[in-house]
Amino acid sequence: MTEKQIERVKNKISKIKKGLAADKKHWGGYYHDGRGLRYLPPELYIKIQDYSGCLRYFNWFNKNFPEDSCYPIFLFEWAITLFKTKRIKLAENKIKHTFYSNTYLLDKFLDKELLHFDKSEDSNWEYEQLIEHFKYSKDQEELNDFTEWLQLFMKNENFLEFANEIIELKDKIKNEPIGEIHSDLVKKQYRLLEQIS
Incomplete structure (x- = not known):
């Protein structure tokens, strides 16, 4: 990937995080995330091979969505990140x-x-x-x-x-x-x- 492509991916991650922050604010300090935004960042982090950033995201996810059973592709991305x-x-x-x-x-x-x-x-x-x-x-x-x-x-x-x-x-x-x-x-x-x- 070129630097420009990597920057675009980082911008997407940033927009998703802002969307999640707005969701939390809208619901009075709790996440609702009916759109499923929380599942999108790992694929983007993996795309740019930022496994440390992805691990931080999964730690944040685990803290904020502890009861989420996750879906299989998300779990697979988590496994890649843990391995890497x-x-x-x-x-x-x-x-x-x-x-x-x-x-x-x-x-x-x-x-x-x-x-x-x-x-x-x-x-x-x-x-x-x-x-x-x-x-x-x-x-x-x-x-x-x-x-x-x-x-x-x-x-x-x-x-x-x-x-x-x-x-x-x-x-x-x-x-x-x-x-x-x-x-x-x-x-x-x-x-x-x-x-x-």
Whole structure:
């Protein structure tokens, strides 16, 4: 990117931050952000390879939106940022969280065949269609180190156990009628998420 292009991206980030500040002021000190502005800066920071700035943004996000479940692409961007800022254990957990939120995204990034499971897709973020909006690829030169790490991590026993457990739980939840067993399975699924959050 040229200096001028980088400056334009920085200006976009600045406008988004101003929009979020105005939103907070409008709602009496609380964020509403019905437009979803809070999800936009990471992509821009990553575009200009400002991973330190992106990490500061995620720290701000975590402080101001602690109950936000995030959407899978946002979680993936968070994982990239953690990896690029040498927070490997946190990056591992964020990759697990990404997989928990959407089982297709990591394979899409790595250009692998998408595996279709007979599983419950609890929210719109879990559907395969979400990956149509996914702009990242293993072929991006600036993500070569991340790609290499991710490929190794996804072969790691720790990740494979987690992934298999998630898929198995989602399959059981889909096929279990509403009732006590179904509720217990959902609780178990959320406990898995709590362990990595």
